[in-house]
Amino acid sequence: MKKNLKMTPEGTKDFLFAECSAMDYICSSIEKVFVKGGFKRVITPALEFYDVFSIPSSGISQESMFKTTDNKGRLLVARPDSTLPIARMVSTRLKNNTLPVRLYYKQAVYRNNPSLAGRRNEFLQMGVELLGAKGKRADLEILTSAIKSISAVADDFRIELGHAEVFNALSKELDIDDDYKEKIRVSIESKNYSALNNLLDKLEPCKTVSAIRSLPSLFGGEEVFADAYDICKGTGAEKALDYLHSIYKELSVLELGNKLIIDLGLVQRNDYYTGIVFTGYINGIGDAVISGGRYDDLLSEFDAPMGAAGFAIDTDAITMKHLSDDNVNYSDNPDVLVFAEDGHEMKALKYVDELNEKGIKAQFSVLETLEETEQFAKSRGIAKVETV
Amino acid sequence: MKPLRIALTKGRLEKTTIELLEKIGYNCDEVKNKGRRLILPIGNNDFEVVLAKAADVITYVEHGVCDLGVVGKDTILENGSSFYELLDLGFGKCRFALATKKGTDFYIGYNTKTIATKYPNVTRAFFDDKDMDVRIIKIEGSVELAPLVGLADGIVDIVETGSTLKANGLEVIEWVCDISARLIANTASLKLRKAEIEELQKKLEAVTK
Numbered sequence: 001m002k003k004n005l006k007m008t009p010e011g012t013k014d015f016l017f018a019e020c021s022a023m024d025y026i027c028s029s030i031e032k033v034f035v036k037g038g039f040k041r042v043i044t045p046a047l048e049f050y051d052v053f054s055i056p057s058s059g060i061s062q063e064s065m066f067k068t069t070d071n072k073g074r075l076l077v078a079r080p081d082s083t084l085p086i087a088r089m090v091s092t093r094l095k096n097n098t099l100p101v102r103l104y105y106k107q108a109v110y111r112n113n114p115s116l117a118g119r120r121n122e123f124l125q126m127g128v129e130l131l132g133a134k135g136k137r138a139d140l141e142i143l144t145s146a147i148k149s150i151s152a153v154a155d156d157f158r159i160e161l162g163h164a165e166v167f168n169a170l171s172k173e174l175d176i177d178d179d180y181k182e183k184i185r186v187s188i189e190s191k192n193y194s195a196l197n198n199l200l201d202k203l204e205p206c207k208t209v210s211a212i213r214s215l216p217s218l219f220g221g222e223e224v225f226a227d228a229y230d231i232c233k234g235t236g237a238e239k240a241l242d243y244l245h246s247i248y249k250e251l252s253v254l255e256l257g258n259k260l261i262i263d264l265g266l267v268q269r270n271d272y273y274t275g276i277v278f279t280g281y282i283n284g285i286g287d288a289v290i291s292g293g294r295y296d297d298l299l300s301e302f303d304a305p306m307g308a309a310g311f312a313i314d315t316d317a318i319t320m321k322h323l324s325d326d327n328v329n330y331s332d333n334p335d336v337l338v339f340a341e342d343g344h345e346m347k348a349l350k351y352v353d354e355l356n357e358k359g360i361k362a363q364f365s366v367l368e369t370l371e372e373t374e375q376f377a378k379s380r381g382i383a384k385v386e387t388v
Numbered sequence: 389m390k391p392l393r394i395a396l397t398k399g400r401l402e403k404t405t406i407e408l409l410e411k412i413g414y415n416c417d418e419v420k421n422k423g424r425r426l427i428l429p430i431g432n433n434d435f436e437v438v439l440a441k442a443a444d445v446i447t448y449v450e451h452g453v454c455d456l457g458v459v460g461k462d463t464i465l466e467n468g469s470s471f472y473e474l475l476d477l478g479f480g481k482c483r484f485a486l487a488t489k490k491g492t493d494f495y496i497g498y499n500t501k502t503i504a505t506k507y508p509n510v511t512r513a514f515f516d517d518k519d520m521d522v523r524i525i526k527i528e529g530s531v532e533l534a535p536l537v538g539l540a541d542g543i544v545d546i547v548e549t550g551s552t553l554k555a556n557g558l559e560v561i562e563w564v565c566d567i568s569a570r571l572i573a574n575t576a577s578l579k580l581r582k583a584e585i586e587e588l589q590k591k592l593e594a595v596t597k
Contacts, residue, residue, distance in 0.1 A: 281575075286450070
């Protein structure tokens with residue numbers, strides 16, 4: 001049998017040198033925003049019980065989780081997400097804490113993606129959770145934190161904002177079963193106008209049906225609200241729309257211009273989100289790098305009902321994009337290589353420290369001779385060799 | 389700003405799409421005289437066209453290296469994942485069908501049926517909807533052969549005119565779904581370059597109606 005001795009599993013990779021430096025830079029830029037906002041770091045285990053992720057609204061499919069068992073035969077998974085473990089933790093360890101709590105995380109998540117699609121099965125995510133608070137203030141804080149985080153690492157970005165209740169309220173007014181509702185939701189999510197029309201044509205025409213028909217096209221700037229009010233007038237979506245509009249107006253002081261988009265067709269994981277939902281995109285990355293929103297029902301699943309909102313950032317994707325930018329240079333070369341003559345090793349080591357303290361990147365040569373040291377410096381492109 | 393990059397499915401869909409792009413006023417001479425090139429400019433460098441196999445069009449769009457794509461609904465149903473499906477372009481029309489040997493009753497009996505197909509995911513979804521457990525065998529070439537030589541009870545395949553089926557003594561017993569060419573978009577691109585994409589979408593919509 002051939003051993004898989006020299007390769008990593010599909011969807012995983014080693015990170016070397018510049019990749020690590022770039023990742024550190026991206027993570028610390030985001031971390032600064034989190035810490036300034038008063039969010040405290042938590043770490044949850046990489047392995048969790050399957051049950052944590054199998055709650056009805058989790059939206060994480062069984063197929064996408066890596067599974068194993070513990071020594072009692074109970075099913076474990078490599079965490080596919082950090083929010084659910086944090087909800088578990090808050091509902092137990094922090095249940096007597098004064099609310100709200102602000103938490104942030106920086107840890108890998110694991111997803112078993114279809115093979116050979118070039119997707120990552122392990123990737124680092126950072127995110128925040130604001131638990132035990134509902135309402136506009138909490139929503140505004142989460143949104144501005146997301147905007148600050150993405151601005152800290154990119155200039156050309158878009159944040160799109162929607163509300164889970166727009167679709168949920170409308171679909172409740174229709175006499176359809178859950179399967180049919182899900183089909184409609186999927187076609188809105190993928191902006192699949194032809195499939196959506198086919199589904200809606202089978203229903204009795206009414207105000208609600210025509211409102212749902214327009215959802216995927218209702219995205220853009222503030223002008224969306226005028227259209228949306230026309231279309232949703234008299235339906236259950238009006239309340240959510242009013243709320244969304246007030247949030248949008250508050251955010252206008254940030255002068256984001258066209259970087260802030262309204263998208264009423266934002267309906268992903270609609271069983272999970274209960275209020276605002278948002279995603280963030282960065283020019284040059286083909287997938288969303290931020291996703292988040294309000295999920296007030298989640299903590300009830302863990303018998304600790306409370307308001308909750310948060311978002312996750314795909315820091316891996318941002319790091320790779322950052323590395324491909326032309327002006328980025330993570331040279332790991334020292335400025336000076338210090339060679340010690342026999343008997344002067346400790347003195348040379350001290351000299352290295354002194355140089356480093358002055359801000360000159362110095363490194364101690366562990367090679368036996370000056371010739372070897374000079375050769376090494378030459379092949380690595382280190383400009384200077386000093387002898388002590 | 390880089391021009392929008394559109395992935396086209398090589399062959400017939402590519403030709404019809406190019407005709408549409410010419411109809412709405414873009415110069416497509418470069419694509420018509422492409423030689424062996426795979427990336428070609430269109431109009432006054434308004435767009436860049438990439439030519440690829442159907443399933444690869446989806447892959448390129450999904451990863452965001454192409455902003456838009458033109459691909460058949462058959463490929464989307466079989467390989468589909470996350471992207472926006474903006475427009476039914478109305479050409480490349482055909483249908484998925486379940487076909488068996490003429491005169492046999494496919495649904496009779498308790499034995500699990502065997503289906504030969506090039507589209508295992510479409511087949512699986514079709515029979516899942518019927519709560520029917522079937523054995524699916526993936527065939528790469530002429531699927532019509534499988535029931536004739538006794539490998540399968542039926543086939544799920546694309547049917548255009550039905551003449552190949554007829555010539556081999558097969559008949560359609562059920563239509564699975566309609567197929568046509570679709571305009572798809574990368575999710576991030578639609579948000580980052582909304583105006584450009586919507587403009588093209590509107591123009592295409594106007595000439596395909």
